[in-house]
Amino acid sequence: MKILVIGGGGREHALVWKLRESPRVDKIWCVPGNGGISDEAECIATDPGDVAQLVDLADKLKPDLTVIGPELPLVNGVGDAFTERNWPIIAPSRQAAQLEGSKIFAKQFLQRHNIATAKMYGAYESAQHALAALDNVDWPVVVKADGLCAGKGVFLAPNHAAARDFIERAMLRSEFGPGGQRILLEETLHGDELSFIILTDGQGYAPLVPTRDHKRAFDGNQGPNTGGMGAYSSDELLSSATLDAILRDVVEPTIQGLAADGIRYQGFLYFGLMLGPAGPKVLEFNCRLGDPEAQAIVARMDFDLAEVLSDATTSRLDPSKLKWKPGASVCVVLASGGYPGKFETEKTISGLTDVARHTGVKALHAGTKRVGNSIVTNGGRVLGVTAAGPSLDTALSAVYGAIAEIHFDGMHYRNDIAARANRVNAAGD
Numbered sequence: 001m002k003i004l005v006i007g008g009g010g011r012e013h014a015l016v017w018k019l020r021e022s023p024r025v026d027k028i029w030c031v032p033g034n035g036g037i038s039d040e041a042e043c044i045a046t047d048p049g050d051v052a053q054l055v056d057l058a059d060k061l062k063p064d065l066t067v068i069g070p071e072l073p074l075v076n077g078v079g080d081a082f083t084e085r086n087w088p089i090i091a092p093s094r095q096a097a098q099l100e101g102s103k104i105f106a107k108q109f110l111q112r113h114n115i116a117t118a119k120m121y122g123a124y125e126s127a128q129h130a131l132a133a134l135d136n137v138d139w140p141v142v143v144k145a146d147g148l149c150a151g152k153g154v155f156l157a158p159n160h161a162a163a164r165d166f167i168e169r170a171m172l173r174s175e176f177g178p179g180g181q182r183i184l185l186e187e188t189l190h191g192d193e194l195s196f197i198i199l200t201d202g203q204g205y206a207p208l209v210p211t212r213d214h215k216r217a218f219d220g221n222q223g224p225n226t227g228g229m230g231a232y233s234s235d236e237l238l239s240s241a242t243l244d245a246i247l248r249d250v251v252e253p254t255i256q257g258l259a260a261d262g263i264r265y266q267g268f269l270y271f272g273l274m275l276g277p278a279g280p281k282v283l284e285f286n287c288r289l290g291d292p293e294a295q296a297i298v299a300r301m302d303f304d305l306a307e308v309l310s311d312a313t314t315s316r317l318d319p320s321k322l323k324w325k326p327g328a329s330v331c332v333v334l335a336s337g338g339y340p341g342k343f344e345t346e347k348t349i350s351g352l353t354d355v356a357r358h359t360g361v362k363a364l365h366a367g368t369k370r371v372g373n374s375i376v377t378n379g380g381r382v383l384g385v386t387a388a389g390p391s392l393d394t395a396l397s398a399v400y401g402a403i404a405e406i407h408f409d410g411m412h413y414r415n416d417i418a419a420r421a422n423r424v425n426a427a428g429d
């Protein structure tokens with residue numbers, strides 16, 4: 001098989017890493033890739049959000065399978081464009097990708113199919129109407145920009161003044177771009193968040209191992225939100241009763257709802273869930289793997305990913321093929337100084353050859369590039385150091401042991417990835 005992977009972050013490095021293990025894969029291209037991916041795949045400098053360019057590339061390369069990492073090409077319709085030309089692709093249709101591309105579309109879908117989610121106060125197309133609606137909400141209220149806003153479109157507003165400010169920035173000053181022109185207001189949910197991702201071939205589905213990510217920049221869930229500072233997966237993360245409830249009350253009605261609405265979905269579907277006293281509720285959908293969740297998930301895969309993805313593109317997904325390493329996995333992100341605010345790039349990264357000697361640990365590259373014989377920083381999230389192990393403790397000590405070898409100016413990371421889960425498990429709770 002010849003495989004085209006779209007994207008250039010840690011998630012895509014994880015995909016390339018796993019796809020390369022398959023005996024049926026003899027070529028991988030990655031658009032645009034990064035400094036680490038370039039050791040394992042042929043990187044091509046094309047804009048990953050530009051569907052026309054991706055189609056031209058596929059016409060030239062004739063890949064047997066294309067796997068999409070980020071949301072932009074999906075929302076821009078790469079799934080339809082490739083399917084029309086018979087290029088096998090793991091991607092929902094453009095309409096299905098609206099589950100991520102429009103929070104109002106997603107909320108209406110959830111309501112139509114009676115899937116538990118936060119109560120919506122309303123959806124608004126003018127700041128005047130949104131501001132007026134603030135008189136009738138409970139606080140804190142969640143304000144969401146409808147469209148893609150590079151992770152900046154959701155705000156938990158503690159009071160009227162803060163909500164007003166966010167609405168004005170989104171709708172009057174267009175600070176988040178076109179995605180901020182419509183907003184919705186919804187109730188605040190409480191509980192534990194969980195990332196639950198499935199692979200569907202449009203008919204059946206297979207759940208991936210559940211994960212939890214860490215969005216805040218600093219230890220103890222302090223500091224600003226980021227793209228994700230780490231993730232873990234473990235056998236203890238979900239009780240079987242909670243897993244059953246997620247499958248029965250969320251996943252299956254979603255698959256049935258997509259079919260009932262005539263929406264074609266072949267690919268990864270990510271449920272951002274809040275697990276609270278009333279059971280799982282959907283916070284959001286993503287139409288792709290999460291980053292860094294993908295890194296923690298891939299580390300536990302004990303199956304041929306190329307085969308399973310290829311099956312999914314022909315509606316022959318066999319869930320029994322998805323075998324998982326028992327135990328746990330961890331991904332800890334090493335970020336540039338200043339991230340998620342302003343940061344510098346081009347800092348030389350040392351220690352990567354030492355990490356390569358740590359058995360079972362993989363330094364997945366995100367914001368890196370190769371300059372001569374060196375790897376330098378090229379983004380906010382730089383590396384995702386990842387390992388699986390028979391327990392969370394073994395995976396954590398492998399990852400943090402390897403991180404001690406790595407250095408670049410300004411490097412920062414969280415020391416408490418999975419720490420809460422570990423305490424709960426240690427207490428036998």
Ligand code: AMP
Nearest residue numbers: 118142154186187188189190272283284
């Ligand atoms: P979303 O992109 O909709 O998942 O929102 C991003 C983050 O905002 C989520 O991961 C949650 O931490 C938070 N969030 C979104 N909706 C709610 C809600 N209704 N109640 C509490 N937190 C929320």
